[in-house]
Amino acid sequence: MVKAAVIGATGYAGSELVRILSSHKDVELAYLASHSYQGKKFSDVYPAFYSKVDLPLMEDDIEKAADVSDVIFLSLPHGIASRMVTADILKEKVVIDLGADFRLKSIDEYKKWYGCEHYGQSLLPEAVYGLPEIHRKEIRGSHLIANPGCYTTCSILTLYPLVKHHLIKKESIIIDAKSGVSGAGRSEKTANLFCEVNESIKAYGVTTHRHTPEIEQELSLAAGEDVRLTFTPHLVPMQRGILSTCYASLADGVSALDVDDAYRDCYDGEPFVRLTPYIPETRYVRTTNFCDIAYKIDERTGRVIALGAIDNLVKGAAGQAVENMNIAFSLNETEALEAKGGI
Amino acid sequence: MVKAAVIGATGYAGSELVRILSSHKDVELAYLASHSYQGKKFSDVYPAFYSKVDLPLMEDDIEKAADVSDVIFLSLPHGIASRMVTADILKEKVVIDLGADFRLKSIDEYKKWYGCEHYGQSLLPEAVYGLPEIHRKEIRGSHLIANPGCYTTCSILTLYPLVKHHLIKKESIIIDAKSGVSGAGRSEKTANLFCEVNESIKAYGVTTHRHTPEIEQELSLAAGEDVRLTFTPHLVPMQRGILSTCYASLADGVSALDVDDAYRDCYDGEPFVRLTPYIPETRYVRTTNFCDIAYKIDERTGRVIALGAIDNLVKGAAGQAVENMNIAFSLNETEALEAKGGI
Amino acid sequence: MVKAAVIGATGYAGSELVRILSSHKDVELAYLASHSYQGKKFSDVYPAFYSKVDLPLMEDDIEKAADVSDVIFLSLPHGIASRMVTADILKEKVVIDLGADFRLKSIDEYKKWYGCEHYGQSLLPEAVYGLPEIHRKEIRGSHLIANPGCYTTCSILTLYPLVKHHLIKKESIIIDAKSGVSGAGRSEKTANLFCEVNESIKAYGVTTHRHTPEIEQELSLAAGEDVRLTFTPHLVPMQRGILSTCYASLADGVSALDVDDAYRDCYDGEPFVRLTPYIPETRYVRTTNFCDIAYKIDERTGRVIALGAIDNLVKGAAGQAVENMNIAFSLNETEALEAKGGI
């Protein structure tokens, strides 16, 4: 049995981790920590788990977590994980960070987009970007896995085959993404109240959203050259789900068949990517670890429109974190993530 | 022109008041106050009103409001209005309080249900309970109008004819009420976040909700004897609307015709009560000042089931407050409240 | 492996059955039938299951289903199952009917409430009412299991201990129930369109809903005498979930402890009933087979208010049907129904 700790267990991503891990046959929940609810039971904060996950919520102390665990999941606001993780912990334990601190390879980019110092710079070289479809091999031996962001997981997976196979003009990429409200977290902000969110849609973080450099980093890596793109997130009155509608101009001479081949080349055999004959809807992947992808070519304008859908809390956060753990610990990659379809 | 002040203008009821008053042909908005947003413009907090209601948000000081206004609407948490209002202000101005402080005639009941002292005890005798269908005459000359609660408006109007005409066994009344989330106000509580409220229904305040004594007070008055009842509110994932499903056992010998006559006797000619041939749905009255009411007799059990629907922010708060102002200032009672149907 | 057929696989309850059965380790999906979509694949109608449940949709012919199956689930409008099932099929196979045809013991009641003839009268004596918490023993050997209705499951479980232990006045029961929209089925009715349902709440079937006699039948059985009650269902703008708010007057001399004892007596050890210290919310049981129950005594009126919550498609339909199958086939009762909490 793998002993697991979750620090930040009462946020939306953290509680989703608890849900998934509590049904994982090879895992034992060893330590749950919560800054806001320390001293309560998990089921006091999430009564849905009454009588099923009644574990106490402990101090958010990574040392104490490490004492009793093999793997430590961190689900914290940016800037905190990088202060918590130490080289000593990484020697013996696996840390999977659901936050942003270890995702960007460039400290400068981190400072520019997050507007703060980075406190774990020395550990950054050890960090692997935990997107299994692209980095599965590195994840296998890693002790520090930077779990990708929700928008980024969806957007990168949707565009990756087009970029990697050089089928699109790299300066033409526009990502128009839509997310459910759980992506905004569980903090008490007026903007997240039911009456402020329901029956409305809005864009936010226009030109400034922090997932932009993360998408650019991975697509640049795939392209073998710098990719700069426009990314616009929107808030949709639903709880879960991300849809990325991605636009790009096809490179000269690229055919529909080339596009098909690229997607199949990248995703055939992948357990959690489904290339679908229908246009994805977020409900099709709700509560699952799937990323559904489809694309259409607009002959009139020479563009390809690729659409990807995930559950932001599963493939966009907790599910992918468990997938990464499964890989890192040589468990069955799909263990605890086997749902047949969205619900 | 009646000059109007709104203290507590940025809560949900307060902003609804601003909406209605800003379209009232006989009213000029003279003073908007907000504890949390003082110094901003109203449209900074409610961008829906950009370029239309750009008034500054002032200090929540009733004296300053009174200096420039004829009517002062108070939309504040309980316990505050009773400290603000003074006998001097009431001499010259009309105060319409949307909070609970002046609704209960009994100080003991107030202390028991609200768990705090009452600071305006000396003014209480002047207060009129502002439910026009029952107290229109007293409202006309009043300078202190206690605007009824949302659940109470709906529940009292739905049961009033049955109680007044002694058609039901008074100890048999059960009110099962359902409200949209705006009734919980605009405060930053985890419980009101979109992801906590959406896709779920719950009861709350079971046996302890503060609207209970208010309903009992008015129905006791109508019955001419003490009425004690069970009231259970529920939270529904929608923004606006209250539905009160009211149950009572018919008194011996009461017929369906008696019930019809009672409702018609009470509400024929009332501009905002519609006795409908269909079972009310809250959407039928959304954004209007209507209270739609229907009832059915359950021959199998000898019960009458009466259902009422209102918009909690309009007939349940701001709309009724404006109706009370219209009456108090001898304006057309329906002015600014003429919507033909729910939206 | 138990071979399972689902007739009516593309309705909401039917597709939920497919979901649960497709993850059941002791079950093989042998036959899916759909009246409307025969010839398509299941995943054509429910793309959420793309590449996971691609089975063809066959003719809704119970003989053909029986040829290849051990258990046949029927998820059909009332009046159809009773014509399909035959004594021959019941000799060798187990039929679990999610519809209403075999629930009521009294043909007269069936005719009165459903307004149609009953075509399976001769089989009715064989039918067991499939509520495991009450009829587990009979279910074990049965070949014809009448799976309870959604409102009825929730309402009966919530009231059963009070009635069985004679703690309430039996003529005082009122059930005010609230359901998500999936309870209305997947038929193309204007009333179920998003824009007709969203942002509103309504009562329907007031005094006439067909789940009334079913609740009365089971509670009468528990009481040992006839129980007649008032049941009012409401439609809530959410997809899944039922909340039953049940009211009754306590019998003379009954204490809070008596009530506690009754509930514990009935439900201690039950895998799917949770007596909770909090007031149930439907989200706590969403997608699970739990029925969460709590109660409060209103000293002021001498009433008990008991609240129960289920997922109408799981414990209220497909989950309970699988639970019944598990019992009938001597499998682990909780197999495929082990979710730790609502999602």
Next chain:
Amino acid sequence: MVKAAVIGATGYAGSELVRILSSHKDVELAYLASHSYQGKKFSDVYPAFYSKVDLPLMEDDIEKAADVSDVIFLSLPHGIASRMVTADILKEKVVIDLGADFRLKSIDEYKKWYGCEHYGQSLLPEAVYGLPEIHRKEIRGSHLIANPGCYTTCSILTLYPLVKHHLIKKESIIIDAKSGVSGAGRSEKTANLFCEVNESIKAYGVTTHRHTPEIEQELSLAAGEDVRLTFTPHLVPMQRGILSTCYASLADGVSALDVDDAYRDCYDGEPFVRLTPYIPETRYVRTTNFCDIAYKIDERTGRVIALGAIDNLVKGAAGQAVENMNIAFSLNETEALEAKGGI
């Protein structure tokens, strides 16, 4: 008083017309027609209007409507209006068509995108495209007004200043639009059921949506040359509202100031366009005739991102139709459309 007929009065756009017209001080509702509900009263189909708009629903016969009306609003599926309208009717009456039949100037484009013949070809030259911000003068004298589509109104208004002032590369335009469900109409389709739409987002009509040529027509007119663009609509789980997120590459040398000037030049003084300092949200314009617009320049990519929001049933349909009527009949352009902000 202008006497008004609405043919197609029970669809979502038609009923919104009835709502607005019933509060219009210069209009008398003279004839309401409904194909599906002929013989009923309007308030039977829309009980929200009980006792307020109880007019009978007549045959959908334009001649009969013309006999008693000055203006005839047609709110019908495409292909029907063009068969109904005649030159004779246009001689004496004003027809405002909310459908698509008279919007496209090119019969070929109509055939290509709508896949059917056009039956009113001879009247097409008379038709004016009813977008007041661009065609106010032509609307004034017109007898046949083609009311723009919902997506098109929002998208054209958002992009018009950029195109007209040649500030963007015309081949770079991408419109990613999001709509509430009322845009799909009131027809009984499985896809529009609450449970199919709620808690999900999807794209549809990718590369093929019929509003594409309409947007291109008007922007080409503004540009003085052919504009070809990509338009992708999405369905959002809300009732009303459209948000158009529009992307384009700035032409060489264009500054932020140039963009500001262009928007002000086009919209200063316009009663229903608000250039807002905040990013638009659809709730800010809900139930109003406003189009809120903002834009941001992405220095990193040289793009401008312009966002527009409307209520699809008001500025996107019925409200704009009334605005067109107000102009055509020389009434106050804002009459019956004066709401101060979204609700």
